[in-house]
Amino acid sequence: MSVVIGLTGGIGSGKSTVSGLFKALNVSVIDADVVARQVVAKGQMALKKIHDYFGPDILIEGELNRPKLREIIFADPEKKNWLNKLLHPLIREQMLTQLADAKGDYVILEAPLLFENKLETYCDYVVVVDIDEQVQVKRASARDNNSIEQIKAIINSQIERQLRLQKANFVIENSTISLLQLEKSVIALDKQLRALQ
CATH class of the missing domain: 3.40.50.300 (P-loop containing nucleotide triphosphate hydrolases)
Structure with a gap:
């Protein structure tokens, strides 16, 4: 590696x-912000879980409504915590895979x-x-x-x-x-x- x-x-x-x-x-540059967007892209399991938890308003044409999500989690620490628990392990796993594959x-x-x-x-x-x-x-x-x-x-x-x-x-x-x-x-x-x- x-x-x-x-x-x-x-x-x-x-x-x-x-x-x-x-x-x-x-x-090779692995950008943590890009990885964070990849794990919640259309068709990803994390996006389905976010939709199930936050409801249909969290999507716009099948994509994550980022401003709406930001608004919700800044106002509600419990929801922010739920989101972090879901996304942080996925982001880490994806980053580590990309780092291992880099030449x-x-x-x-x-x-x-x-x-x-x-x-x-x-x-x-x-x-x-x-x-x-x-x-x-x-x-x-x-x-x-x-x-x-x-x-x-x-x-x-x-x-x-x-x-x-x-x-x-x-x-x-x-x-x-x-x-x-x-x-x-x-x-x-x-x-x-x-x-x-």
Whole structure:
């Protein structure tokens, strides 16, 4: 099995951009958010169970009504707990299968909540994309069209920046650099990661 590199960072840190730069270097990237969508796709058993539990309003044309589900589980911790118990094992199993099937010197597991969901236990090393909080709030609110208060609430629900940095093996600093400089950082890190065999 390839060396597994966890890739994480707070909201608006540029994690997806970094992940895209790794993909451009022919590195396999398993995205936890994509896997989470796959397990509740049309025709999946998990979607049927969600439909049975939450009722027909939870679907739109056979697809999961994500905004409606989000609304329900934020208002009801018991329902959120039920959903987590259903989905977390399925997501983990699917991620581990994809990680085992990945080829190359190393594979990246991209997860915004890597530490919060204890996914670092599946990683040999962790890369954190780090960003100054003021820049983070500005970027994330511009990108997602969310209020600054909403972005700050999301930041506060994630692991503290200092703790995330303490847990990192490698850090990509992304507060003030251009895309070209970011690309150079990723290319340099790629060389280091390939040498970890």
